[in-house]
Amino acid sequence: MGGINRRNFIKNVAIGGAALGLGNAVFNKPSEVLASGQRDKEEIMRDELKPEIIASCHCKKVVLKLIKLHTRFTVCHCDACQLIHNGPWYGTTCSDIKIINGKEYVSEFPVEHGGLNKKCNLPRGWSVWHFCSNCGSRLYYSINDKILKNVNDRYNVSLGLIHNICGKDLLMENEDFFDVKPNYYSFHETKKFSSDDIINNYNKLINPSNSKGA
Amino acid sequence: MARERIAKVTAKCKCQKIVLEVTGLDPDFTACHCSTCQFIHSGPGFGAKCNDVKIVQGAELVKGYKPALWATWHFCSNCGTRLHYKFADDVWKSKKDRYVVSVGLLYEAGIKKFKMFNEVSYEEKPPYYCFAGQREKLTTSETYVLYALESQKP
Numbered sequence: 001m002g003g004i005n006r007r008n009f010i011k012n013v014a015i016g017g018a019a020l021g022l023g024n025a026v027f028n029k030p031s032e033v034l035a036s037g038q039r040d041k042e043e044i045m046r047d048e049l050k051p052e053i054i055a056s057c058h059c060k061k062v063v064l065k066l067i068k069l070h071t072r073f074t075v076c077h078c079d080a081c082q083l084i085h086n087g088p089w090y091g092t093t094c095s096d097i098k099i100i101n102g103k104e105y106v107s108e109f110p111v112e113h114g115g116l117n118k119k120c121n122l123p124r125g126w127s128v129w130h131f132c133s134n135c136g137s138r139l140y141y142s143i144n145d146k147i148l149k150n151v152n153d154r155y156n157v158s159l160g161l162i163h164n165i166c167g168k169d170l171l172m173e174n175e176d177f178f179d180v181k182p183n184y185y186s187f188h189e190t191k192k193f194s195s196d197d198i199i200n201n202y203n204k205l206i207n208p209s210n211s212k213g214a
Numbered sequence: 215m216a217r218e219r220i221a222k223v224t225a226k227c228k229c230q231k232i233v234l235e236v237t238g239l240d241p242d243f244t245a246c247h248c249s250t251c252q253f254i255h256s257g258p259g260f261g262a263k264c265n266d267v268k269i270v271q272g273a274e275l276v277k278g279y280k281p282a283l284w285a286t287w288h289f290c291s292n293c294g295t296r297l298h299y300k301f302a303d304d305v306w307k308s309k310k311d312r313y314v315v316s317v318g319l320l321y322e323a324g325i326k327k328f329k330m331f332n333e334v335s336y337e338e339k340p341p342y343y344c345f346a347g348q349r350e351k352l353t354t355s356e357t358y359v360l361y362a363l364e365s366q367k368p
Binding site: 057058059073075079080081082083084085086087088089090091107109129131133134135136137138158159160161163164167168170171172182184185186187188 | 227228229243245249250251252253254255256257258259260261277279281287289291292293294295296316317318319321322326328329330340341342343344345346347
């Protein structure tokens with residue numbers, strides 16, 4: 001829809017809506033494209049790896065090369081994600097990220113417990129959160145390899161960067177920190193992990209000998 | 215139908231350098247699926263309307279970004295926390311609801327009674343998530359019409 005058409009459309013509907021006394025009569029009939037419901041999981045059963053994707057932030061100053069990107073992703077409901085991102089974090093893991101352009105715009109902020117809590121013995125900076133300092137686009141989290149060793153996929157990339165590149169291939173598989181999820185939104189069926197599940201997992205990673213085989 | 219507004223909330227960003235004072239907050243918020251929201255939030259944007267936002271502390275760290283003529287988005291340049299967006303003065307003539315604040319920021323400041331009231335730019339929603347429950351869903355064109363009307367409210 002071109003600029004002029006769109007403007008005319010809005011103008012016409014706005015006038016029509018006002019004449020009808022507004023209310024929901026005009027607005028609660030979204031067009032047929034909205035009818036899609038839950039994703040058909042049969043379509044995408046396998047966790048496909050994308051060998052290489054070039055993605056940029058909204059203002060296009062930062063350009064990233066994402067290597068070996070997983071198409072099954074996890075949503076994080078933790079308190080830190082709610083606060084920083086305004087809702088849950090939608091991210092998927094990849095094995096490496098190269099900043100092709102705009103390195104000077106990539107801002108970093110070290111995460112203290114990553115929304116975990118005092119039960120977790122990860123030190124501050126175990127993970128570093130990156131965003132574009134010009135447009136504020138979410139970029140990625142990276143795990144500090146001096147603190148957490150033996151992690152294959154050190155990066156967790158914002159789906160916002162790739163939603164218009166490979167969105168049709170992505171599938172929500174897990175939800176983390178499900179016990180602290182606010183009650184004003186919920187998704188369809190996925191595997192859910194509580195705060196304790198995640199903290200135990202991280203504690204095992206940082207100190208395998210203490211895990212008592214649990 | 216509309217619930218009572220929350221008179222005043224004080225919220226801090228993740229690094230606590232920025233303090234916002236939000237007044238006249240509507241607990242019934244909008245989820246926006248547009249492409250810009252995907253870029254800047256990692257997923258859909260959760261925004262709650264309010265009448266005013268005052269930056270009590272850390273104004274020098276508030277970074278604005280204006281991807282469209284009608285609004286400027288704000289975030290903390292130190293920790294990257296999403297703060298709010300503000301409709302442009304020449305677009306938004308009404309004294310009400312000129313600001314839209316991050317729901318997660320206010321949730322972590324203690325406001326727990328939020329409810330997702332509607333979903334906008336629904337035709338832009340990527341296929342990999344879908345919110346449970348029934349509510350009003352608007353296309354981008356329909357959203358512009360709604361905003362055009364609300365911006366003229368007395």
